[in-house]
Amino acid sequence: MNCDYCKNKLSAFIDNELSSKERFLMEEHLKACPSCAREVKTLHQLVVLFGGIPEEAPSPAFVQTTVNRAAVIPRHSFWNKLFLNPAISFVKSAVAFVFAPDGYGAASRKNLSSRGYLRSFDDSPPGSFADVYLSVIQGGGN
């Protein structure tokens, strides 16, 4: 293990994050290298320095105000969620439209069919987008 490699691994060494083999090699290197050994000592001092910084005490009301705020969060039941979900609402509307026997769905389908909207592209009026599109893809464009 050389000094460059060792110095890159010193933090992992003092954090006890090296594998047992790497740790052994590091310890062997530190016995023989005063420069790296000094670096380890300095990093240990840094850790001690950080540990001596006092913690900040939270304000006494923190827990209660947090719980109070949670208490007013609306919590929806399964059925509420089912009815409030926009995707599910869309599916419900679509199902109602298609399968309603005598209501809006049936009347609308009949109405649309009688106006020819549900037949085919061939019935599209001359000059309409569908007409132009069909002529292009059939090779009959201008």
Place this chain on the structure above:
Amino acid sequence: MNEPEAKIMTDVAGGDLAAFRTIVELHHKPLINFIARFTGDRDSAEDIAQEVFLRVFKVAKDYRPQAKFKTWLFTIATNLCLNEIRDSKSSPKIVDLSDLYEQGYPVIAPEAFSPQKAAENAELSAAVRKAIRNLPEHQRIAILLRQYNEFSYNEISKIMGITSSAVESLIQRARQTLKKSLSPYL
């Protein structure tokens, strides 16, 4: 993963406020300190911590006990901290002990109080906080999670969504920078 939070979170998912209070009581102190050290702003730290806990309450059903609760909690906190930093274009405020005394916040002192000791501690605290605040965001997160919350490199990698070797590199670089900026105290 057989930790007490797994059972408590099941109750939180059902809307149990007493269970939620337990979670807040267990974790608010390290969480607020992590956020305060990251943002450098004691007041916004409590606001962000509150948002973290409220998010926990809202998405409690999504929590899977396979993940360590603390790792999950700090993942949410880290994301909110990064959002906060990006949202507030201004640089974070320096918070030192004298600011906290003036704001009326109690500070837990590890040793018996003496004015000289308090002054030394205040100076040292301010220097360390300033040094941390000057680190790039990702180095700051990694070193704080390791130094004060004792997460392993593997856990930090999960929280930050990066590899363990990237975490190792971030911590190594952070310590090199801190070593230089805090050299008068070493």
